[in-house]
Amino acid sequence: MKYGILVNEGPYQHQASDTAYQFCKAAIERGHEVFRVFFYHDGVNNGTRFGVPPQDDRNITVRWTELAEANNIDLVICIAAAQRRGILDEGEAKRQGKDGENIAPGFRISGLGQLIEAGIQCDRMVTFGD
Amino acid sequence: MSEPWEEEGPGEVKKFMYVNRKAPYGTIYALESLEVVLIAAAFEQDVSLAFVDDGVYQIKKGQDTQGIGMKNFSPTYRALEGYDVEKLYVEAESLAERGLTEDDLLVPVEVKSREEMARLMDEQDVILSF
């Protein structure tokens, strides 16, 4: 089956991103396709590469990057939510006149249409939030 | 075998329900959920909004946010009709529990019992809750 995932909360503060990650891993192990993970609300904060968690803790962002690269998952950060919260890729930084970008590898910034498209294309949408 | 018109394809219309269970302003969920609905309207899917529990406060009449320095986004609910988003369902029990009636709402809605709301939810293809 084809899965779309919605993550509504940032890393560490809530368990949502962790549960979503464990769910995706299990879905892939069962032979499913995770087509897209869409990060919305504070969920966009999962996509900053500037986080430095303690060494004995998991690195949520790196974990998403690695899972996405190994399984061809489209990690999409909502542009409107990202602009509010200061998550930028190179193009956005340039457009908004900001002096840097912070997006992690494997993530991309795009519109809310990507969430709706996932809902249309996927057999299942599973939401993780607060 | 399915008939040709039942086959899934790019023209497929899915039933999307956006479930609003949170009050406005205290958190950003109501505002960002509304932003999703506005984008979703362009996808020519079957869109409905459900206002349940504290979600009914999103469409309470007379919101004035001047004193809190936030944007009053409640007029947008009245603009939904122009986006062809016309199915706004409000749960009767949620209104009654909060001492509200349909007259307290700023937009025309269909009031449904909890039982009817549960059935409406069950009829959907995709349920997004924020």
Added chain:
Amino acid sequence: MLHTVNKSPFERNTLTACLGHALPESAVLLIEDGVYAAMNGTAFEKDVRKAMEDRTLYVLGPDLLARGLTADQVIDGIQVVDYEGFVELTEKHDKVQAWL
């Protein structure tokens, strides 16, 4: 339909809201802080048992263990699943509603 509840019933009303909308034959999976509702002897045990008359309840095992709870403290009839079981539930049910 599969419903998920991720908050303690002592903190939020999501369990109550979910059970008020979960039709007969639907499934409810308790995850994250939602797992506290699966325990024996809480003020919500009665509501959960009532819901189990015509709906199936599941609890996510890894979230139980993380919180110092064990399967034998779980209300009789609630099925303990792992993440794979969570995925299986989403295969069996045509859609998932998260009660956030």
